[in-house]
Amino acid sequence: MNKFSFIVLVLSITTISAQSKDKEKEEFECPPNSGNGNFADPVTCRRFYQCVDGYPYLNRCPSGLYFDDVQKFCTFKDEAKCGPIATTASPVTEAPSDIAQRCNPAECELPYCYCSKDGTNIPKDLNAEDIPQMILLTFDGAVNHNNYPQYMKVLGGKYTNPNGCPIKGTFFISHEYSNYLHIQNLSYTGHEIAVETISLQQGLQDKGYEEWVGEMIGMREILRHFSNISNSEINGMRAPFLKPGRNTQYKVIEDFGFIYDSSIVVPPNKVPSWPYTLDYKIPHECKSGTCPTKTFPGVWEVPLNTHYVESFEGGICPYLDQCVLHNHDPEEVLEWLQEDFSRYYEQNKAPYMMAFHTNWFQIKELEQGLHKFLEWATSLPDVWFVTTTQALQWITDPKRNKELNTFDAWDCRKQTTQTQRPCYNGNKCGLAFKSGNVTDTRYMETCRECPNKFPWLGDSEGTGISGRDNYIYQSKEPAPSEENENEKK
Incomplete structure (x- = not known):
């Protein structure tokens, strides 16, 4: 083959490849x-x-x-x-019944009830300039060696709130690939641990009461047993893929003593929504189509306001890593976050939730842009990075900015945790795990002894006895027995 023929062949292959890629995009x-x-x-x-x-x-x-x-x-x-x-649509187990009424502020008073006509009102009708801007850093999924170092760069003490206390975050934990020594350390150092589910199964929004109990309460039990986190410290949950389980999920929240859910997405609005209780109908459109329709008095919803910046590349997203910022440099990421944040800070100061998966921290420009935002935000005198529960403590008992340095709920010197100090070297467990017809090995690390098998639905302690768990009549706190003996050791 002569040189000219070779060049023609290469150009032809390149053209075909490019056309093929364009066709793929066009056909999707x-x-x-x-x-x-x-x-x-x-x-x-x-x-x-x-x-x-x-x-x-x-x-x-x-x-x-x-x-x-x-x-x-x-x-x-x-x-x-x-x-x-x-994906196959699962049968709906509960016909939605629209019986929740619209907000009636005259009959809904803090600290037990909160609502407003469109969800945008500030609690106690305080002025925005008099109250703090809360930022909620939330992290979904497993915590392990792949992401723990990046999380600690954010939450390890480098950044502080106006009272000098380190900023805090909330972790919605799923089980598979989680390291329970890392999770115990996060809880011990004052970060909030909440539950996602054990399996992150698709279609859970259409499942029944027992399935939700197994996923939510089973995850809480795994955290209690392998991270030594008391059930009373696990206050919240988030549904997989932000698909709430209609009324069923919220009945489980009510029955098993959770304080809040954070699964409902608010559509892109110019004025963001505040958290609200489910005494009344949710005050905005339900994007997922699976929101609760009944009343659940006293149960809080901490919604995810959609992130977006008008006239700026990036798209719209409840999770920040789902916005298309991959081609931006750190300065552009900072500018995007500042513009998005300003919609809250310059209006009603609704909590600014920054929800992440681990993949945000695998892109250097995004991670660097986030750190630039943290440096900028922590320089503002009225911005506080708090856990979701700390945000609800403020909402139920609002304080003005001048009172916050003595606000016990945000004072790290007065906070106590029931979580034990984690061990220095955990037990590294390689455990049999069967999924369908495939048997595999899963690894987990914990300060406790390794279980017999990989903990899973129906067997949260990994005993190897399938269907051992029964939570239907269990209270939030476990009975003092073998668990207390283990803690003494």
């Missing part, structure tokens, strides 16, 4: 009636499509990461469930 169609979201590339797990208003934007996972079509974000290869994964 966002699923109808699915709204906005991330979807697996049918060709490779290294890419995914973000659908925004029905248009697909092609994105690549950061180097070394793969798109998980169950959890809908990029993660590590051994954790990723490659797609596209076919």
Whole structure:
């Protein structure tokens, strides 16, 4: 083959390859009636499509990461469930009944009830300039060696609140791949531990009461047993994929003593929503279509206001890592976050929730941009980074800015935790795990002794006895018996 023929051949292959890629993008169609979201590339797990208003934007996972079509974000290869994964609609177990009434402020008073007509009113009708701007850093999924160092760069004490206390965050924990020594250390140092679910199964929103109990209470029991975190310190939960379980999930929250849920997404609004109790109908559109329709008096909803910046590339998203900021440099990420934040800070100061998955911290520009934002935000005199429970403590008993330095709920010198000091070297457990017809090994680390098998639904302590757990009539606190003996050791 002469030189000219070789060049022609290369150009032809390149053209065919480019045309093929363009065709792939053209042929991908966002699923109808699915709204906005991330979807697996049918060709490779290294890419995914973000659908925004029905248009697909092609994105690549950061180097070394793969798109998980169950959890809908990029993660590590051994954790990723490659797609596209076919989904089958599960039968709805409960017919929605729209019996919750609209907010009646005259009959809804703090600290036990809070609502407003459109969800945007400040508690006690305080003036925005007199109250703190709360920022809620929340982290979803497993905590392990892959992300713990990045989380500690944020929450390890470098950044402080106006009272000198280190900023705090909330972790919604899922079980698989979690390191319970790391989780125990987070709880011991004052960060909030909440539950997502054990399995992060799809379609849970359509499952029944027992399934929700097994997932939520089972996850709480795993945290109690393997991270030594008291049930009374686990106050909140978040539904997988932000798909609330209609009335069923909230009945479990009510029955088993949780204080709040944080699963409901607020559509893009110019004025953000404040948390509210479920004594009345939710004050905004339910994007997921699976929100509660009955009343659950005293149960708090801490909603995820949608992030967006008008006239700026990035899209809209409840989780910050789902906005398309991958091509921005750290300064542009900072500017985007500042503009998004200003919608809260310059209006009603509703809590600014910054919700993350682990993949945000695998992109250098995003991580650096976040740290620039933290440096800027912690320099403001009325901005406080608090846990979700600390935010609710303020909402139920609002304080003006001048009172916050003596506000016990935010004073690290007066906070106590029931979580034991973690051990220096945990037990590293390699445990048998069966999923369908496949038997695999899962690894976990804990200060406790290694269980017989990998803890899972129905067997939260990993005894190897399937269906051992029974939570139907269990109170929030465990009976003092073997558990207390273990704690004494």
